[in-house]
Structure formats: C-alpha cells, structure tokens
Amino acid sequence: MARILIGTFFQETNDFHPNDTVYEDFGILHGEAMLEDRTGVVAGAVDILTSREGVEIVPTYSAAMGAGGTITQACFERTTSELLHAIDRQKTGADGVYLNLHGAMASERDKDPEGYVLQEVRRIVGPDVPVVASFDMHGTITRRMLTHMDGCSILHTYPHIDWYETGARAAGVLLRILDGARPVIGTVYTPTMVRGDELKTATGVHGTFIRYLERLEERDDVLAGGIMLGHPPTDCPEQGSRVVVITDGDRDLAAREALHIGQSFWNMRSHMQCVLHTVEEGIRIAENAGGTVVFADAADATSSGAPGTGNTILKGFLESDYRGSVLFPIRDDLAVERAMEAGVGQTISVPLGGTRDPRFTPVEITATVEVLGRRDDTPIAVLKCRNITIFAAASGPLLCDRWMYPAFGQDPKDFDVVVKKLPHTPDEWYDDWAERTITIDSPGAASPNIPTLGHRFVARPIYPLDPDMTFTPEVEVYE
Numbered sequence: 001m002a003r004i005l006i007g008t009f010f011q012e013t014n015d016f017h018p019n020d021t022v023y024e025d026f027g028i029l030h031g032e033a034m035l036e037d038r039t040g041v042v043a044g045a046v047d048i049l050t051s052r053e054g055v056e057i058v059p060t061y062s063a064a065m066g067a068g069g070t071i072t073q074a075c076f077e078r079t080t081s082e083l084l085h086a087i088d089r090q091k092t093g094a095d096g097v098y099l100n101l102h103g104a105m106a107s108e109r110d111k112d113p114e115g116y117v118l119q120e121v122r123r124i125v126g127p128d129v130p131v132v133a134s135f136d137m138h139g140t141i142t143r144r145m146l147t148h149m150d151g152c153s154i155l156h157t158y159p160h161i162d163w164y165e166t167g168a169r170a171a172g173v174l175l176r177i178l179d180g181a182r183p184v185i186g187t188v189y190t191p192t193m194v195r196g197d198e199l200k201t202a203t204g205v206h207g208t209f210i211r212y213l214e215r216l217e218e219r220d221d222v223l224a225g226g227i228m229l230g231h232p233p234t235d236c237p238e239q240g241s242r243v244v245v246i247t248d249g250d251r252d253l254a255a256r257e258a259l260h261i262g263q264s265f266w267n268m269r270s271h272m273q274c275v276l277h278t279v280e281e282g283i284r285i286a287e288n289a290g291g292t293v294v295f296a297d298a299a300d301a302t303s304s305g306a307p308g309t310g311n312t313i314l315k316g317f318l319e320s321d322y323r324g325s326v327l328f329p330i331r332d333d334l335a336v337e338r339a340m341e342a343g344v345g346q347t348i349s350v351p352l353g354g355t356r357d358p359r360f361t362p363v364e365i366t367a368t369v370e371v372l373g374r375r376d377d378t379p380i381a382v383l384k385c386r387n388i389t390i391f392a393a394a395s396g397p398l399l400c401d402r403w404m405y406p407a408f409g410q411d412p413k414d415f416d417v418v419v420k421k422l423p424h425t426p427d428e429w430y431d432d433w434a435e436r437t438i439t440i441d442s443p444g445a446a447s448p449n450i451p452t453l454g455h456r457f458v459a460r461p462i463y464p465l466d467p468d469m470t471f472t473p474e475v476e477v478y479e
Helices: 031-035 041-050 073-089 113-125 143-148 163-178 205-217 251-267 279-287 312-318 333-342
Strands: 002-013 027-030 055-068 096-101 131-135 151-154 183-190 222-228 241-248 293-296 326-331 347-352 363-375 378-385 388-393 417-420 436-440 475-478
Touching: 002 041, 002 073, 002 113, 027 031, 027 073, 031 041, 031 055, 041 055, 041 096, 041 163, 055 073, 073 113, 096 113, 096 163, 113 131, 113 143, 131 163, 143 475, 151 163, 151 222, 151 241, 163 222, 183 251, 205 222, 205 241, 205 251, 222 251, 241 251, 251 475, 279 293, 279 312, 279 436, 312 326, 312 363, 312 388, 333 347, 333 363, 333 378, 333 388, 363 388
Parallel strands: 002 055, 002 096, 096 131, 131 151, 293 417, 293 436, 326 388, 326 417
Antiparallel strands: 027 055, 183 241, 183 475, 222 241, 347 363, 363 378, 378 388
8 A cells, every 4th residue: 555645734925914824814624624625636636646546545634724914933833833743643654745735835934834844744754755745826936845845736727727636736746756757856946026917827928838838747758847936925035936847857858848938937027017007097997998897906815815905996986086886895894893783774984994904094984784694604794885886894715706796686797897806817707708807006915016015035136126137047956
C-alpha cells in the first residue's frame, strides 16, 4: 500500500485589510471530515489517488478560510503547530504527502507561511518522501517553497473554475513521482504585480500562456506547468509572478520552456494592468448606455480580502443627478440591525459604510426597508434609497454571489447599474448579458490601482510601483 498524507493550510491574506485574521476565522477539520467536500481541490486529489489500487489516503488536518487580513502571530503558531503535529503523528510509513496550499498567506512575522509549512513537513517526513502541493494562482511560490517540495499544480483558470482539476493534477504529479519520475522544476520569477481583464483565462493575455502550458502538460516528459500571478494585496518580500514548468528528468526542457514563458510574461506586463474609471466617468457611461452597466468595485472585493464596507460608489450616485436604477451591495451590521428593528415597510435613517475600514466615512441615508431575511445564517436587509436599491449584509461570507439577489426579490437584469464587489466573475453572472463592465478607481484594501496600496515589504524595484524599471528574466532550476 502507498500511504499518502493529506493536509490543508489555506488563506488568501490581504495585508491592507484593517482587521487581522485570528484562529476563530479558520474552519478547522480533522481526519475524515476533510473528505466530505466532493467538489473542491482536495476532492480532485483524493479521487485521482483512490482510483489507483493499493493507495491509502490519510487525511490529517485542515485549516482553511477565504480571504482576510494579516494572520496574527498567535493564529499562525497555533494553526501551523496543529497541522505539523497531525502530520508528525502519521509520518510512520508515509510514502507521499499532498498539501492543499494557497500561496498568498502572510502572518505578522513570517511573510511566507506556506514556505515554513513545506520546510517543516520536509523535516518531518525526510528527504526521500515526495511532497507535492497545489496552489491558487493568486499567490507567490517562494524559493523556500521550491526548495522543500518535489512538485506542484497551480490553478489555470480565472475566474477560478478548476479547483477540482487542480487537485487532480497535483495528485497526478505525486503518482508519477511514486512511479519513478524524477521531477525537475524550471522556474522564472518576474517582479510584476498584475491586475485586470487581461488575466481572464478565456479572453486575456494570461489565457494564451495557460493554453501553451496545457499543451506542454500533454507531453509524457512534462509533469505540470503553471503561472503564479502574485497577489498584490499580500505585502511580502518575494511578491511577484512566477512561471513553473516541471519535467521528468529533463533539465534543459524545464529551463527552456520556463524562460520562454517568463520572458513573454515580462514583455506583456503593461497589458496586464487594470483600466480604471472614476465614479463620475462611470456614471456618464451609464447615462449613455442602452443596457445594464456593471461597476466592479474591485478595491473592496470581499473575495480579495477587503471588508466590503466601502461606500465611495454609493456616495457618487447620491451626489449625482443620475436617475437610472442602481443595485448596490455592502456589508454593514448596524444598518441591518436597524432595519431588522424597524421592520419591512418602515423608513430608517442610518449611517452606511466604513464600519470596518477607516478609508471610508459613513454616509447618512434615509431608506425604506423593502425585504428582510437571512442566507447562510447571515442577516440581510434590502433598503430603497431614492433610485438606489441597497443590498446590506451583516458580516459574513456574502457579497461574492450574484445568485443571492433573486432570493430577496432583486434581479440584476432589472437594474441599469449593478455594483459588484468583485474584480471578475464567471461570464454567466453578468458579462453574458450586461452591456459592459467597468472597473471603478475607488479606494480599498484590494485596489487594482496597485501603487495606492502602500506596500512596505515587497522587494524593489517591482512593476508597476517602479514603471521605468528594467529587468532580464533568468531561469532557476530545482531538482
């Protein structure tokens, strides 16, 4: 029997979020409970591993959440010690380790938590047990990670729809190594922080690189390939983008293909930046539109670790003469509480926005309570303020799901403007039917206007903080 240990350590850190991530923010699972999700990245890995006879899966420990602020030192120490202790208890007879990681984690002191985990897992299981990881593409693979893992897989799609497949690819790499493959990792780092429409896999520049890598992965002598785009809201020293090509023993092939893609990626860096519009420009576009215009408030995207309490776009509409219908989402516990106390049909006056982010000051609104309810245990209040329908949610996991609206009587297709607190979404959410989507240059912890974020730890120079920098990509090889 091949005995494979599985562990998860997963969070997307936004160091510009005003609130830290603490232990209670993570979902903690032990043992078999880790296998209950049959659609995610771990499920993809498990299905591939168990499709082969003679493989025993040993789930150990999972600490996972979505996006959030900097991980406190106490949280970092507790989660990593629990994970490493669980792996240490099961190390006897282990033939391989699969880790579900993110790549964009950062704690108060250690700006490379995943590198620390891989280093310690390697210490526990020894040099001869293969360790393979999977990653979100929005992160950084550091040199410490590369030193202590034998292979990896990276999400290919943005918006992300290949979680399951990424886990399956990681498991495939691990099985190839157990079958005798000799992994050689060719990798090229570029000092680039990128955001924008050209990262969409289906239509953007990034997709052309991914399709090339997918053709490479079809070769028998290539185990995996991918691109870590970096995650600008994670303020860490090795922030940037990294191409990874893993071959079976072919050092020259790994180096040549990684350098080819890395040079092309660097050459296209200016194209992979976000085209931004002011709120006023967006309103003018909406006034002349013949259909729904979607305003992407990427700076306050909860999926990117922002609090979701930004009200800049709301203020812009309230101060304008725009008369079209607007659907605006926001997190605001006080507003929801006041609406719940007043009841449907009542009028309330309440300060809205900025409750968890000092970048914003509350705006006083008077609104009618139209709908009250809950979804996924999160209280929801739909408020009508003039021509603006405000979808207010209490703190929780919402504001990342278009399908929350119809459950509360609001169809996005019925509005002239829809604000989404997301950078990008699957096309069927909006792009397939909206006239256009524009990204608004509003402040926020996840602003695509990268130079406004305020990085302190990234190595300089780095693009676009240093737009006139020069750089020559170089390949590194790990084997």
